[in-house]
Amino acid sequence: xxxxxxxxxxxxxxxxxxxxxxxxxxxxxxxxxxxxxxxxxxxxxxxxxxxxxxxxxxxxxxxxxxxxxxxxxxxxxxxxxxxxxxxxxxxxxxxx
Amino acid sequence: xxxxxxxxxxxxxxxxxxxxxxxxxxxxxxxxxxxxxxxxxxxxxxxxxxxxxxxxxxxxxxxxxxxxxxxxxxxxxxxxxxxxxxxxxxxxxxxxxx
Amino acid sequence: xxxxxxxxxxxxxxxxxxxxxxxxxxxxxxxxxxxxxxxxxxxxxxxxxxxxxxxxxxxxxxxxxxxxxxxxxxxxxxxxxxxxxxxxxxxxxxxxx
Numbered sequence: 001x002x003x004x005x006x007x008x009x010x011x012x013x014x015x016x017x018x019x020x021x022x023x024x025x026x027x028x029x030x031x032x033x034x035x036x037x038x039x040x041x042x043x044x045x046x047x048x049x050x051x052x053x054x055x056x057x058x059x060x061x062x063x064x065x066x067x068x069x070x071x072x073x074x075x076x077x078x079x080x081x082x083x084x085x086x087x088x089x090x091x092x093x094x095x096x
Numbered sequence: 097x098x099x100x101x102x103x104x105x106x107x108x109x110x111x112x113x114x115x116x117x118x119x120x121x122x123x124x125x126x127x128x129x130x131x132x133x134x135x136x137x138x139x140x141x142x143x144x145x146x147x148x149x150x151x152x153x154x155x156x157x158x159x160x161x162x163x164x165x166x167x168x169x170x171x172x173x174x175x176x177x178x179x180x181x182x183x184x185x186x187x188x189x190x191x192x193x194x
Numbered sequence: 195x196x197x198x199x200x201x202x203x204x205x206x207x208x209x210x211x212x213x214x215x216x217x218x219x220x221x222x223x224x225x226x227x228x229x230x231x232x233x234x235x236x237x238x239x240x241x242x243x244x245x246x247x248x249x250x251x252x253x254x255x256x257x258x259x260x261x262x263x264x265x266x267x268x269x270x271x272x273x274x275x276x277x278x279x280x281x282x283x284x285x286x287x288x289x290x291x
Contacts, residue, residue, distance in 0.1 A: 074274040
């Protein structure tokens with residue numbers, strides 16, 4: 001749930017999603033769900049020459065399970081807040 | 097490529113390492129017995145980790161101390177502490193008498 | 195057991211104690227990362243900053259090579275990175291020794 005919340009705070013930010021098939025897509029994060037499925041707008045594929053079939057695609061839905069990484073805008077992430085939230089969630093998990 | 101990554105574990109907290117009973121000779125009994133002992137953890141990739149088993153949970157997530165990574169019989173890395181994600185574990189073997 | 199294991203009841207404690215520390219992460223696909231850990235969850239999804247990724251690429255042996263397989267290493271850096279947990283094999287905190 002914690003990571004889901006983080007992604008929600010990053011909506012309308014530009015992120016780069018790297019898939020497990022090595023395709024990297026940069027775009028504006030429009031929405032995310034609990035499975036970390038991701039909707040991106042105004043997308044641009046890195047290395048378009050290798051992925052010509054993606055050239056006409058302007059927006060996309062990415063299934064969470066095929067994601068390897070998401071590069072986030074560092075300025076939009078409060079690391080102290082993240083650590084506190086992570087400790088809080090960890091404490092809740094062990095209590096249950 | 098990263099062919100078949102297994103589905104992520106359920107979002108609930110990891111259950112405790114042992115079931116309610118832990119009858120003598122059961123897997124649970126074995127796992128209780130090897131905590132704090134030297135073990136070999138083999139991953140499905142064939143890589144071995146030798147170290148002292150600090151603890152483990154119901155997903156077979158493992159914490160090891162003084163860990164050596166062995167690939168093809170050679171030491172390829174050392175870690176003071178290591179967390180191993182349970183889905184990668186093939187087996188845990190005792191490396192000293194129990 | 196020695197001092198390092200004090201206060202570790204479950205494996206995730208090891209990861210929790212590494213928050214705001216530089217960790218080493220071994221991933222599927224011959225990749226490894228080092229970065230400062232800021233968040234994780236029960237799937238081992240991670241958020242790291244100041245990340246260096248190292249990719250080991252085993253070159254397919256072409257006719258000219260006398261060594262059976264040469265390993266090429268590619269590195270890159272990323273400021274802030276989410277890592278999906280299903281690719282994680284191992285996480286190691288900075289060694290305290």
